[in-house]
Amino acid sequence: MKLKSLTLNGFKSFAEKTTIEFRHGLTAIVGPNGSGKSNLIEAIRWVLGEQSAKSLRGSKMPDVIFAGSTKQQALNRAEVELLLDNSDHFLPMESTEIAIDRRIYRNGESEYLLNGKNVRLKDITDLLLDTGLGRDSFSIISQGKVEQIFSSKPVERRQIIEEAAGILKYKQERTSAQNK
Ligand code: ATP
Ligand code: MG
Numbered sequence: 001m002k003l004k005s006l007t008l009n010g011f012k013s014f015a016e017k018t019t020i021e022f023r024h025g026l027t028a029i030v031g032p033n034g035s036g037k038s039n040l041i042e043a044i045r046w047v048l049g050e051q052s053a054k055s056l057r058g059s060k061m062p063d064v065i066f067a068g069s070t071k072q073q074a075l076n077r078a079e080v081e082l083l084l085d086n087s088d089h090f091l092p093m094e095s096t097e098i099a100i101d102r103r104i105y106r107n108g109e110s111e112y113l114l115n116g117k118n119v120r121l122k123d124i125t126d127l128l129l130d131t132g133l134g135r136d137s138f139s140i141i142s143q144g145k146v147e148q149i150f151s152s153k154p155v156e157r158r159q160i161i162e163e164a165a166g167i168l169k170y171k172q173e174r175t176s177a178q179n180k
Pocket of ligand 2: 039
């Protein structure tokens with residue numbers, strides 16, 4: 001499974017529809033301060049279901065919508081689409097390409113789509129759990145996260161190991177079965 005492309009439309013500083021294609025090998029994103037590098041990484045976390053506006057440097061979720069500039073008016077909607085190459089069927093879906101889409105409107109209303117169909121956030125988190133791509137997984141190491149791992153409590157550190165080992169999914173299923 002590989003990232004194929006990321007498309008932003010009205011997300012943070014990306015007022016215009018912008019697509020970044022991930023080719024083979026390593027992709028590096030470079031640019032001056034304030035040019036939107038961190039916004040791109042936040043877009044990936046957001047489309048994967050990030051729920052904390054604060055961790056996206058905002059105070060409420062609609063803050064991710066383009067807020068306007070001297071040249072351009074604010075927008076009413078933000079959308080991010082992450083396209084995955086699933087030709088190895090790493091994710092348990094038949095399709096060889098998986099599109100995960102998230103939209104949000106100024107009134108706070110938001111929606112998720114999986115290959116063009118409306119789904120719940122839970123469908124996305126379930127699909128990605130234990131794959132290393134989930135919003136809380138260790139495929140995204142932000143500034144401060146390394147330190148956080150070292151200073152975390154043993155129980156929290158165990159969760160990190162369980163996620164990496166791929167057993168978190170079974171634990172969550174057991175808990176939800178016990179609660180039924
Ligand atoms: P650095 O090199 O300093 O880390 P960076 O390339 O990571 O910079 P970002 O932090 O991604 O830059 O981008 C910050 C810019 O995004 C700021 O100019 C900020 O005003 C703009 N920005 C953030 N949210 C919005 C929004 N909702 N609407 C418009 N612009 C926004
Ligand atoms: Mg940055």
